[in-house]
Amino acid sequence: MKQIWGILAAATIVSLAPPAFADVKAGVDAWQQGDYDKAVGAWRPLAQAGDPDAQFNMGQAYKLGRGVKADMAVALDWYRKARAQGHIRAEDNLGLLMFQQGDRAGALPYLQRSAARGEPRAQYIVGTALFNGDLAPKDWPRAYALMNRASAAGLAQATASLKQMDKYVPAEQREQGLVMARDMGSKEVTALADANSRTSATPVAREGPPPLATATLPPPPDAEKPASSKISDRTAAGKTAVRTAEPPKAAKGGAWRVQLGAFSEEGRAQALWSSLRGKVSGLSAYQLFLVKGGAVTRLQAGPLASSADAARLCSAIKAAGADCMPRKM
Known part of the structure; x- marks a missing residue:
């Protein structure tokens, strides 16, 4: 059966460089006020000079077609330049856009790193690949774990895919996946903290993401039918659901x-x-x-x-x- 992938829409992200780069900040202000031409004019010389935040912003401008004509090839080039300097958001967007543009095999290494940092769209894609045995060897426990993480983050596509996975993934492998999912949650914290410590970029301001296309996760050609009621009686909303961690409590005087x-x-x-x-x-x-x-x-x-x-x-x-x-x- 032909595999059907959901096309994930990347969120609109604008990065703000450290205060020393006044022109980058001026560009962000112009962007937020809708003056995209002025924003691009402020970022372009800094991007050409090697500033990773400006390079990331130029990638966003070309992806969205604001201040410049939309050009996915140019957007990818700017994302690659920023990513080469350790810009984490650039790597996230690079993998997603490469995948959307059809370079799925080339996107996979970036998506795998993004998934390890807890990027739910990347987790959804990698989980789908592992379930179908497409781009990567089939690994149903890990696929189930990644789809659980993406679903727990609120990605509707992942929640729908989990319900379909429950029909085909044996109970034992689902249990393995749940254990992996809990382990992934703790590792995501470490990976994200490490990534943040290695980048000079300050936080980015994100506009609301456009709706994600509804995804359909078909069973692979050799998928087995549910073997017994022991599987079908266990729903994604019941025993197989991932327990999401509560946010940490505020610490008086914390640093x-x-x-x-x-x-x-x-x-x-x-x-x-x-x-x-x-x-x-x-x-x-x-x-x-x-x-x-x-x-x-x-x-x-x-x-x-x-x-x-x-x-x-x-x-x-x-x-x-x-x-x-x-x-x-």
């Missing part, structure tokens, strides 16, 4: 915060905070910080006791469609 974006208008930061409080369980327990620097207001929350706690909170925030990065104060 860590999470940064959710930088904005030219304080009202936009307040609006994002209000929106996220309704989407992220436990976020309202944290203190809101609006850190002003020049014409920019940075939205932060905390305090948290450690980098691991900050990374865990970021994972929950990212699952709600916003971007996030731990910051030590």
Whole structure:
């Protein structure tokens, strides 16, 4: 049977460079105000000079066709340049866009690293590949684990695929997958914290992601029918569901915060905070910080006791469609 893949739409992400790069910040302000030509004009010379945040932003501009004519090949080139300098969001977007453009085999290494950091769209793609034995050797326990992680992050496609997997993956392999999924959750925190420690980029501000196309995960040609009621009686909403970790508790006097974006208008930061409080369980327990620097207001929350706690909170925030990065104060 022909494999059917969901086409994942990458979120609209704009990166804000460290304050020293005033032109990058000016470009972000212009972008947020809808002046895309001005934003691209500010970023282009810095990108050509090698600034990874500006390179990432140029990739976004060409992918979305804002300020320039949409050109996926040029977007990929800018993402590759930024990724080569350790820009994590560039690597995430590079893998997703390569996959969407048909270079699935070339995208797989990037998607695997993104999946290890907890990127749910990458987890969905890699999990589908492992289930179908497409691009990678078939591995149903790991496929089930990755699909559980993506579903727990709120990706509707993954939840639908899990229900189909329950019809074909034997109970023993599903149990193995659940154990893997819990182990993946702890490793994602470490991988994300390590990635954040190796990049100079400050948090990115993300617009709401466009809806994801509905995915269909067909059974592979040699899939076995459910062997007994012992399998069919266990649903994804029951015993096979992954238990998602609660966000870490706020720590009085902790040295860590999470940064959710930088904005030219304080009202936009307040609006994002209000929106996220309704989407992220436990976020309202944290203190809101609006850190002003020049014409920019940075939205932060905390305090948290450690980098691991900050990374865990970021994972929950990212699952709600916003971007996030731990910051030590």
